[in-house]
Amino acid sequence: MATGNNIIHFPGAPYAGAALQIRVELLLMPEPVWRRLLVPANYSFWDLHVALQDCLGWMDCHLHMFSLDDPVTGRAFKMGIPDESDFHGASEVLPGWDHLIGDFLRPASPPILYHYDFGDGWQHEVLVESLLEQVGPEEMPCCLDGTGNCPAEDCGGPPGWAELRAKGLQLDTFNPESVVFDDPRQRWRNSFGPK
Numbered sequence: 001m002a003t004g005n006n007i008i009h010f011p012g013a014p015y016a017g018a019a020l021q022i023r024v025e026l027l028l029m030p031e032p033v034w035r036r037l038l039v040p041a042n043y044s045f046w047d048l049h050v051a052l053q054d055c056l057g058w059m060d061c062h063l064h065m066f067s068l069d070d071p072v073t074g075r076a077f078k079m080g081i082p083d084e085s086d087f088h089g090a091s092e093v094l095p096g097w098d099h100l101i102g103d104f105l106r107p108a109s110p111p112i113l114y115h116y117d118f119g120d121g122w123q124h125e126v127l128v129e130s131l132l133e134q135v136g137p138e139e140m141p142c143c144l145d146g147t148g149n150c151p152a153e154d155c156g157g158p159p160g161w162a163e164l165r166a167k168g169l170q171l172d173t174f175n176p177e178s179v180v181f182d183d184p185r186q187r188w189r190n191s192f193g194p195k
Contacts, residue, residue: 015041015102019135020128021144022105024052024114026151027123028158030165033148035176039141041131045079045096047184052114052124054181055143057150060191062117065093066126071109097188107131120157143179 018041025034035055039048045066053060065080079096105112105128114124149171151161 014100017134017136018042018102019132019140020101020105021130021132022048023127023129024056025125025127026056026148027125029148029151030158030162031148033150035146036129036144037141038132038135038139038144039101040135040137041100041102043101043141044184045099045101046188048101049080049096049114050182050184050187051141052126053116055141055146055176055179056124058116058122059153060187061153062119065115065118066096066112067115068104068112069110071104071106117153117157120154120160122151122157141181143176146174146176149174 019038020041021036021038023034023036025032033056035052037051037055039051043051049064049066050060052058063081063083065078067076067078069076078093079099080093082093082095105126107128107130109128111125111127114126116122116124151158152164155161155164
């Protein structure tokens, strides 16, 4: 029978019950496109990537990368999918699935950049607005607010999208309640196979 002296106490899961309220804005757009979402602080950068894809309406068919500074050392680095081809410096990218966003993102930190589709060059500013404690897992992730519609994939980046909009392309109004979030683990399996 175990006694109090020989019980091993394990620390709880990092950031259990904590959430980050994040605002992401697509830069260089002819009209504002932004979202406010709530995600678990123990999300990996891969998980955050999936949530950003889902709430913005991207199709996740191109490479992505986060550019940020370490909050402790100030060293600049990249998170995403490492690639030996070194396409756009991808060999210098740390694997996003190995790093928790709670270790790097703070409400007082400067915004980070989320790059998607290196050919079209979509850039998003990601700002942590607040850290919330004791949020139930059933409440996350969720899209709280936003405006503007995501551009079409492969339209030629901000200039191509502006051209399509100038030609009178009609868009529906964005509704945060219509956002459906995929399981990041399933997205991983679909992209890379079993982990």
